[in-house]
Amino acid sequence: MNHANRALRYWLGEKSDPEHTRFFVDALNARGWVAGDAEHWDTAWLTPMPEPRVYAQLGPDQRINHIPGNNQLTVKSALHQTLRAAAQRWRNLPGQDGTQAGPAFMPATFNMPDDFAALQTAARAMPESAWIVKPANAARGEGIYLTDSVDRVPQQPGWVVQRYLDQPHTLDGVKYVLRLYVLISSLDPLRIERFAEGSVKLASAPYDPAERDNVYAVLTNPDVSARNPASSVTFLSLHTYAQRLRAMGHDPDALMARLDDLIVQTVIAAVDGMRKRCADEHVAPDRVYELLGLDCLIDSALKPWLLECNLSPSLEICANEATGGREERVMKKALVDDLLVRVGIIPEPSQAGTRFKRLFPTPESSRYWPMLVSPSLADQPAAQRALGKDFSPVFVPWQVVEHYGERGLALEHTATGQVFNPNPTAAWIWLQAVSGMPADAIAKQLVATAAAASTPTLAQAREAVWHALGEWARNGLLRQTPVNTRL
Secondary structure, three states: OOOOOOOOOOEEOOOOOOHHHHHHHHHOOOOOEEOOEEOOOOOEOOOOOOOHHHHOOOOOOOOOOOOOOHHHHHOOHHHHHHHHHHHHHHHOOOOOOOOOOOOOOOOOOOEEOOOOOOOHHHHHHHOOOOOOEEEOOOOOOOOEEEEOOOOOOOOOHHHHHHHHOOOEEEEOOOEEEEEEEEEEEEEOOOOOEEEEEEEEEEOEEEEEEOOOHHHHHHHOHHHHHHOOOOOOEEEEEHEEEEHHHHOOOOHHHEEEHHHHHHHHHHHHHHHHHHHHHHHHOOOHHEEEOOEEEEEEEOOOOOOOHHHHHHHOOOOOOOOOHHHOOOHHHHHHHHHHHHHHOOOOOOOOOOHHHHHHHHEEOOOOHHHHHHOOOOOOOOOOHHHHHHHHOOOOOOEEEOOEEEEEOEEEEEEEOOOOOEOOOOOOOOHHHHHHHHHOOOOOHHHHHHHOOHHHOOOHHHHHHHHHHHHHHHHHHHHHOOEEEEOOOOO
16 A cells, blocks of 8 residues: 555445444554545445445555445345356366265245245245245344245245244254354455354244244344343354364364355355456456355254355444453454454564464365356466466356357357357367367467467467456356366
8 A cells, every 4th residue: 555654544434333343443543544534545444335436436555345246145135046056057066075066055045026936836845844034135133034824925026035944053942143254355366264253143032943933032133132121142252162062072173164165165156246246347356355244053963054144244242241242342353453464454474363264275175166157367376376286277068059150150058048259269269168178278279379470478368268268157158177187
């Protein structure tokens, strides 16, 4: 950041929530930062999404805490669609335990009104199931209720219906949901991190599957629990939760590994859409980052289920001093302090002391690379460092029929009927790709076979090849294979 002869400035936006901003402000004030305004700031910490004009005016030395396109994760109806589309792409990819990859960690979900017929079919197949009805874009437990009859759910847009998981794991007979803090510290190249701590959101009444109308037993949101006159909101840390699981004879490390797998798959499912939105809005991906609050229910078999991803997760201290409020405050302050280091807003000689755990890329993340619609050139060095070998994506045809005519090659998307007409160079790239040639090998061959007068540099050829392959993959004509070739 270029800040010669002046203090660095932060901006909180016009609709900031003091509970969401105070740890951010405290951390920066302690380091000599000062409050700025909409026209003069170096970093912004906004509670809601910024107006388009904010992204349009984003300068090279500014950082902001929201990524365009994050609604693919943070809007309940869009999250379901994002994961469903990913499941189609990930067919035949290996999962964590050797089974097929795919987000089998989200309860059956239906967007109203488009999925109403499918919901009715599911309800007939599971007559004993209850269904939880949620506003598609609300928070803090607002508007959520249970029903035994899908015929009574709203059929207008803006509602999501989800199969109710009625066999949760409990602590002292109380239902709970884990709140995990996930940081997309870099979009391109992609970096996904999880804060080492988190919280256990406890319901405020004992769980009884027969008492579906008791919101204090069924819902775990602190805002709902706070309304229960017979109980207080209690903070329980992820660390303490792990200790309790171990005392019960369970393996918390195995559970966290499954949760980390869930996190990486969820974020990867939305990465390409976020990158495309950044490109469409001319937002440099190195100027944005995102902190998400993932809510995961753990069932009686210790299987984690993703319920939702929250934009600007609450940093409010919900517990009082007697029920863990001090520990909650320490955890949330550390979360923000460490985040500011991880994204480079607060420079530190070493980031090793932060409590964020890198989930992707890592040396163990090789199976995730084919899940990306199309890795970017910026991803390649990170992939090679993580894998310890050269990395170049390989693609196979998907949802496409090739047509040859007087105008050359035409590509028809089998699902939409859309036709793509690549120019001769792009058509040549296509033919090499569908023959199984890795992206960088295609680029080298392009340089070797080009006419002398128009020979591109290798860098230009790589840019052209990776871009073309990425566009075809984004349009559903190509799909990555698990084969990553050493060049």
